[in-house]
Amino acid sequence: MTETFGPLSPALILILSGLLLPLLRGPLRNALFLFAPVAALVLVWALPLEPGLAIDWLGLHLVPLASDNMSRIFGTAFGIAAIAGALYGVSQPSVTEKAAALVYAGAAQGIAFAGDLVTLFVFWEILAIGSTLVIWSNGNTRAGLRYALIHVLGGVLFFAGISAEISASGSVAMHAMRADTIGRWLMLSGILVNAGALPLSAWVADAYPKASWSGAVFLSAFTTKAAVLVLIRLFPGEPALLWIGLAMAIYGLIYALLENDIRKLLSYSIVGQVGFMVVAVGIGSPLALAAAALHALAHILYKSLLMMAAGSILRSTGETRLTELGGLFRVMPFTAVAMLVGGFSLAAMPLTAGFISKSAIFAALAEDQARFYWFALMAISTGSVLYIALKLPWFALFGQRRSDVAVEPTGSMKAAMGGLCALIVALGCFPAWLESLAPEIVGVPILTVDHILFQWLMLIAASCIFIGLFALLRPSVGSTLDVDWLWRELPRQVIPFSNGIRDRFRKPADRGLSQAKQGIALFSQAFQSRLRMAGNWRTGEVAAWATALLAIYVLIAAL
Amino acid sequence: MTVTGRKILFALVAVLALLVVVDSFVTHHPSFGIDGTPGFAAWFGLVSAAIAVVVAYGWGLLMRRPGERADD
Numbered sequence: 181m182t183e184t185f186g187p188l189s190p191a192l193i194l195i196l197s198g199l200l201l202p203l204l205r206g207p208l209r210n211a212l213f214l215f216a217p218v219a220a221l222v223l224v225w226a227l228p229l230e231p232g233l234a235i236d237w238l239g240l241h242l243v244p245l246a247s248d249n250m251s252r253i254f255g256t257a258f259g260i261a262a263i264a265g266a267l268y269g270v271s272q273p274s275v276t277e278k279a280a281a282l283v284y285a286g287a288a289q290g291i292a293f294a295g296d297l298v299t300l301f302v303f304w305e306i307l308a309i310g311s312t313l314v315i316w317s318n319g320n321t322r323a324g325l326r327y328a329l330i331h332v333l334g335g336v337l338f339f340a341g342i343s344a345e346i347s348a349s350g351s352v353a354m355h356a357m358r359a360d361t362i363g364r365w366l367m368l369s370g371i372l373v374n375a376g377a378l379p380l381s382a383w384v385a386d387a388y389p390k391a392s393w394s395g396a397v398f399l400s401a402f403t404t405k406a407a408v409l410v411l412i413r414l415f416p417g418e419p420a421l422l423w424i425g426l427a428m429a430i431y432g433l434i435y436a437l438l439e440n441d442i443r444k445l446l447s448y449s450i451v452g453q454v455g456f457m458v459v460a461v462g463i464g465s466p467l468a469l470a471a472a473a474l475h476a477l478a479h480i481l482y483k484s485l486l487m488m489a490a491g492s493i494l495r496s497t498g499e500t501r502l503t504e505l506g507g508l509f510r511v512m513p514f515t516a517v518a519m520l521v522g523g524f525s526l527a528a529m530p531l532t533a534g535f536i537s538k539s540a541i542f543a544a545l546a547e548d549q550a551r552f553y554w555f556a557l558m559a560i561s562t563g564s565v566l567y568i569a570l571k572l573p574w575f576a577l578f579g580q581r582r583s584d585v586a587v588e589p590t591g592s593m594k595a596a597m598g599g600l601c602a603l604i605v606a607l608g609c610f611p612a613w614l615e616s617l618a619p620e621i622v623g624v625p626i627l628t629v630d631h632i633l634f635q636w637l638m639l640i641a642a643s644c645i646f647i648g649l650f651a652l653l654r655p656s657v658g659s660t661l662d663v664d665w666l667w668r669e670l671p672r673q674v675i676p677f678s679n680g681i682r683d684r685f686r687k688p689a690d691r692g693l694s695q696a697k698q699g700i701a702l703f704s705q706a707f708q709s710r711l712r713m714a715g716n717w718r719t720g721e722v723a724a725w726a727t728a729l730l731a732i733y734v735l736i737a738a739l
Numbered sequence: 740m741t742v743t744g745r746k747i748l749f750a751l752v753a754v755l756a757l758l759v760v761v762d763s764f765v766t767h768h769p770s771f772g773i774d775g776t777p778g779f780a781a782w783f784g785l786v787s788a789a790i791a792v793v794v795a796y797g798w799g800l801l802m803r804r805p806g807e808r809a810d811d
Contacts, residue, residue, distance in 0.1 A: 322810050389811075437795035438803060441811075546770030554770065562784045563791030630765045633758065634780045640755045641784025645792060647748040650740070652796040659811065661802040668808065 189245045189293060190220035190227075190255060191303065194262070194286030198310075201279040210270050213278050217266050220289055221259030224252060231295055240352050243295025250473055253617050254292040254409045257477040258285060260603070261401035261484050268488050268596035269394030277317035281398045284310030288402040292409060296352040297342045300410065304374075305335055311403055314395045315387055323390035326667065330383040334373030341367025356416050368415055375407035375458060376451040378427050382664035384451050385435070389443035389500070393491030396443055400487045404450055405476045408457045412472060417464020422553060425462055428455030429560045435662070436567045440655040442490045442500045442576060446483065449526065449568060453479050456557060460541050463548045470620035471540035477614075478525065478537035478607070485522035485600040486568075489515050492593055493576065497583040502572070502655040507581030515589060516577045518597040520569075525604050527569040528561060529639060530632045533607035536614055536621075539631065543624040558638075565642040571653055574646075755781055 197216035201209055229252065232245035247255075262285035272278060287310050290303030308331040316324040344363025346352055359368045376384045388399045415421060432452020439445040453475070460472035492515040493508065494500050509516040525534035538561060545554040589597075607614055615622050625631055646653065740748070759778040769775025774783075 320810070433791060434795045434798050437791065438799045542770075551771055558783070559787030559790070562787045566788055566791060625768055628768070630762075630767045633762055633765055634774075637755065637758050637762065637778070637780035638784040640751055640758065641781050642788040644748060644751045644755060645785060645788035647740075647744055647751060649789065649792045650744060652792050656803070657807065658803050658805050659808045660799065661804060672809070 188223060189290065190223040190259070191286045191290030191293065193220050193223060194282050194289060195306070198279045198282030198284075198286060201282060202275050209275065209278075213270060213282065214263075214266050216282055217259060217262035217285060220286070221256065221263060224255035224259050224289070227252075227293070232293075240298055241296070242298055242352065244299045245293050246295025247293055249618070250409065250412060250469075251292045253473045253477055254405065255289055256617070257405065257480040258288045258292060258402060261285070261398070261480045264484055264488075264596045264600050265394070265397045265401065267599070268397055268491075268593050270592050271590050272392065272394040274317050274392065277314055277392060277395050280310050280313035280317060281395065284314055284398055284402060286310075288406050291406045295354065297346065297354055298352050300354065301335075301339060301342055304338060304406075304410075307403060307406060308332075308335060311399060314398055315391050318390060318392040318395055320390035323387055326664075327383060327387035330373065330380060333380075334370045336370070337366050337373065338370025341365070341370055354413050357414060359415065359418055359420060368418070368420070371407050371410050371414070372424065374403055375411065375454055376404050376428065377424050377458070378431055379663050381428065381431055381451045382662040385439075385444045385447040385662075386664055386668075388447040388450075389441060393495040396491055397484050397487045400446065400450060400483045401480045404454045405457075405480055408454060408461065408472060408476050411458065411461045412469050416461055416469055418462055421458050421462030422550075425455045425458030425460075426553060426556055428452065428458060429557060431455070433560050433563045433567075435660055437563070437571070437653065438660050439567075440501050440503055440657060442493065442502065442505075442572065443487070445567060445572065446486050446490060449564070450479075450483060452560070452564060453483070453526065456538070456541055456561075459553055459557060460544055463544055463550060463553075465544060465548055467540070467547055467620045467624070468544035470618035471537065471544045474540055474614055474618050474621065475537035477617075478533040478604075481600055481604050481607075482522045482525035482532075482534055485518055485597060485604065486526070488593065488597050488600070489519035489522060492518075492589045492597070496585045496587050496589065498586070499583045501657065502575040503657055504582050505576045506579040506583075507577070508583075508585075509577040511581065511585045512589070514594050514597065516573075518601055519577065520573055521601045521604055523568040523572060525608070527565040527639065528635060529569070530627075530635050531605065531608040533604045533614075535608055535635065536611045536626055539626045540618075540621045540624055543621070562638050562642050565639055566646055566653065569639070570643060570646040571655070575655055 194216050197212055201212055204212060227245070227247040229247050229249060231243050232247065233243075235242045235244065265281065265285070269278070269281070284307060287303045287307035291300060291307065294300040294303055308328070312324055312328045312331070315327055341363050344361070345367060348361070348363060357364055359365050373380055384404070388396050391399050411421065429452050432448050432450070432455060436445050436448040436452060439448055457472040457475050457479075460468045460475065490500060492512065493505065496512060496515075497505065499505055521532070525532035528535045528538040542554060542558065545557065611626060759781050762780075763777040767775035773779060
């Protein structure tokens with residue numbers, strides 16, 4: 181197989197297909213949209229687990245395609261997400277979104293298989309461009325611009341850090357490091373911007389819900405998880421990641437509990453779950469890194485499924501606010517089951533993929549004796565049950581119906597959701613495949629009686645609190661202030677204030693301006709008359725004045 | 740709380756109590772000692788979920804604004 185495909189990159193297949201897609205029409209376009217992600221996933225598994233072709237370019241030793249166990253885990257996750265996303269969104273009429281989605285998925289694969297810092301940065305930027313176009317293709321220019329600006333900031337930080345690292349070490353090789361120089365802190369900051377870390381986490385919930393019903397599925401899978409992979413490669417065991425990840429997990433929990441819009445809730449939840457992965461990267465042991473990678477894989481699967489269910493509801497009802505939804509289980513049973521399976525997996529219910537990956541993270545924390553982070557993340561994990569497995573289904577799927585269902589999900593949408601449901605449950609029931617992907621988790625006791633019972637006790641305890649404190653969890657129309665207030669709201673408040681100041685000074689300024697205009701007009705009249713007269717000056721007079729000026733100039737120069 | 744809510748809560752508490760009893764007969768593999776005590780997950784789950792709700796509610800009182808943002 182390898183001999184047949186050679187060093188062909190999964191990224192190249194997807195990016196070239198994305199660029200070719202707008203040139204095709206009808207069934208051929210859809211066929212390419214569906215085929216390219218499948219071919220990419222085949223290549224992920226066809227590549228041998230070793231550094232690929234090296235290229236020396238401008239004195240830089242580039243390795244654009246290097247496969248190892250970690251790139252295979254992330255490449256598989258990105259590949260499955262791209263296949264499921266393409267199947268789900270094949271009926272999406274926007275060709276721009278489809279093309280951008282393929283480029284975006286390709287860039288994620290490029291990051292997974294990048295073997296040097298320069299290649300990594302190139303795909304990092306293509307990822308930002310692809311994802312921005314996915315948002316823009318839904319017509320949300322302002323949100324897309326905000327998203328692009330945040331990622332430009334992240335890209336600049338990352339580039340500055342990479343430049344400093346290359347100039348210091350003289351090498352573009354990717355290797356584990358600590359944030360112990362300014363350059364490395366810049367690099368870490370740039371990666372954390374993409375991961376959705378505080379204080380700039382708000383971009384996730386601002387941008388992702390602005391994409392179309394199908395575009396948000398792609399967005400939920402790639403950017404933040406690609407950042408987690410880069411953290412695994414460059415900053416494993418970095419102590420700062422422990423509290424950064426914990427802060428993300430707390431932020432995601434609190435904001436998701438308060439949120440009324442399903443897709444914003446899921447976006448906040450992305451930040452929270454990525455926080456779990458970031459803490460695991462901060463632990464840095466082989467088990468912790470494997471657990472972070474597996475949680476990224478599981479998270480990509482169940483969050484794609486949840487975004488599909490949310491997109492299906494949006495497409496069918498035109499609504500994603502919990503206050504305007506309800507009773508959808510009866511009219512959209514397939515979507516409802518998808519939402520429940522995705523939610524249960526995020527809540528780490530036994531026999532789902534999320535249970536396996538979260539158990540591995542807690543085993544890694546226990547192995548490292550990270551007592552504080554173990555208890556804190558366990559508490560946050562219980563809290564996440566409240567919004568994803570209880571609040572979301574309760575208000576969207578059950579109770580009184582408040583929205584009409586205009587269109588049913590298409591067959592391809594159901595197939596994508598059904599496939600992901602089956603995969604999530606299969607991985608939860610038979611974790612052997614995950615263990616073969618990440619052999620570090622083999623010794624972790626996951627499907628044991630005490631561990632399963634532990635998790636059930638947690639879930640039922642959270643359910644008791646949900647019913648007992650129901651009044652405090654009822655969704656309400658509104659928005660929760662976040663750091664993005666600085667660039668979304670503050671300018672709106674400052675501009676009227678500045679307009680008031682301008683109006684106050686307008687009358688005196690206008691008076692002064694009109695006087696100045698009169699003065700200029702008088703001067704202009706006199707100047708024009710002098711110009712007209714200039715044509716009538718006698719040649720002798722002109723020569724005398726020129727000689728005098730020249731004499732003055734020579735005199736000044738001589739002095 | 741409605742009558743239905745009270746019934747659901749009663750049923751959940753009953754199931755939780757039953758599972759705590761079952762937990763007493765299971766061999767645990769604790770990581771930090773306390774997490775291996777029978778019923779730990781039940782009381783830890785109740786406390787942490789309650790704290791999450793109260794903290795989120797408090798944060799909402801401070802930071803939640805009525806109405807949606809301009810281009811949301």
